[in-house]
Amino acid sequence: MFFFLSMLAMTDLVLSTSGVPKTLSIFWLGAREITFPGCLTQMFFLHYTFVLDSAILMAMAFDRYVAICSPLRYATILTPKTISKIAVGISFRSFCIILPDVFLLTRLPFCKTRIIPHTYCEHIGVARLACADISINIWYGFCVPIMTVISDVILIAVSYTLILCAVFRLPSRDARQKALGTCGSHVCVILMFYTPAFFSILAHRFGHNVSRTFHIMFANLYVVIPPALNPVVYGVKTKQIRDKVILLFSTKRT
Numbered sequence: 001m002f003f004f005l006s007m008l009a010m011t012d013l014v015l016s017t018s019g020v021p022k023t024l025s026i027f028w029l030g031a032r033e034i035t036f037p038g039c040l041t042q043m044f045f046l047h048y049t050f051v052l053d054s055a056i057l058m059a060m061a062f063d064r065y066v067a068i069c070s071p072l073r074y075a076t077i078l079t080p081k082t083i084s085k086i087a088v089g090i091s092f093r094s095f096c097i098i099l100p101d102v103f104l105l106t107r108l109p110f111c112k113t114r115i116i117p118h119t120y121c122e123h124i125g126v127a128r129l130a131c132a133d134i135s136i137n138i139w140y141g142f143c144v145p146i147m148t149v150i151s152d153v154i155l156i157a158v159s160y161t162l163i164l165c166a167v168f169r170l171p172s173r174d175a176r177q178k179a180l181g182t183c184g185s186h187v188c189v190i191l192m193f194y195t196p197a198f199f200s201i202l203a204h205r206f207g208h209n210v211s212r213t214f215h216i217m218f219a220n221l222y223v224v225i226p227p228a229l230n231p232v233v234y235g236v237k238t239k240q241i242r243d244k245v246i247l248l249f250s251t252k253r254t
Contacts (some may be wrong), residue, residue: 001067003083004060005234008189011056012227015049018042019223023119039121040102046223047123048098051145053193055090058152060186061159062086068179069166097148104137118216120223153194160187188233192226 022042025031034042066077101123108130118125127137160183167179200218 001060001063003087004056004063007087008053008056008060008230011049011052012230014045015053015223016227018045018049019120019220023220026119034121039116039126040105043105043121043123043126044098044102046120047101047145048094050197051097051148052091052094054149054152055094057186057190057193058155059086059090061156061190064183064186065159065163067182068163093148097145101137101141104140108132108134108137117212119220122219149194149197156190185233189226189230192229192233196222196226 019042022031022034063078067074070077105123105126108127109132110129111131112129114129116125116129123141124138127134127141163179163183167176170176170179196218200215200222
């Protein structure tokens with residue numbers, strides 16, 4: 001869990017860094033221009049960190065499942081080698097899913113207006129500026145990442161269903177509360193991550209009367225609020241991570 005929390009913190013940092021500085025420069029300095037390579041780079045890291053965040057939450061749900069349903073086998077199932085494979089696997093999966101977006105945009109000719117109605121570059125928003133057929137962009141940019149996130153949500157739901165079944169079979173009430181307490185922070189982070197995301201998707205799909213300004217402001221808050229609140233939710237574990245890192249380096253020095 002400490003390793004996955006470290007990955008979540010690094011991913012949240014990249015997510016915020018990819019969008020917030022440019023947004024602030026637009027509002028404070030009036031810097032309303034971005035190069036095409038810079039736009040592609042920003043788009044890649046924004047989408048990549050979003051998909052990776054979802055995969056990390058899925059890995060954390062699996063960690064909680066093993067810790068509660070098979071506590072005696074926890075150390076043998078989630079060995080450092082296995083954890084490393086999971087980390088590399090979800091990172092590589094996210095990279096392979098988002099990288100085609102870059103090539104799908106570079107193939108398009110841009111001969112119309114080049115004004116993006118947003119504070120940061122996102123795949124479909126940039127594709128709509130092209131004067132060519134973007135049906136492939138729409139299909140890939142919407143279906144593939146969304147289906148990936150939906151599969152993560154399904155696996156998280158399955159993990160917590162099995163966790164609840166195991167918890168309610170415990171004979172002691174204190175044991176049940178202790179087991180559920182270990183999942184409380186993770187559940188809060190899941191709700192903070194997925195609830196605004198699905199609300200934004202539904203608003204884009206069905207909220208035809210919702211103003212564009214609301215969509216833009218909500219998208220910016222989504223990039224800022226969850227990464228800012230995650231350290232608060234995991235405040236206790238963050239201190240434990242810091243203590244373990246300090247202990248690790250102090251041990252190496254001695």
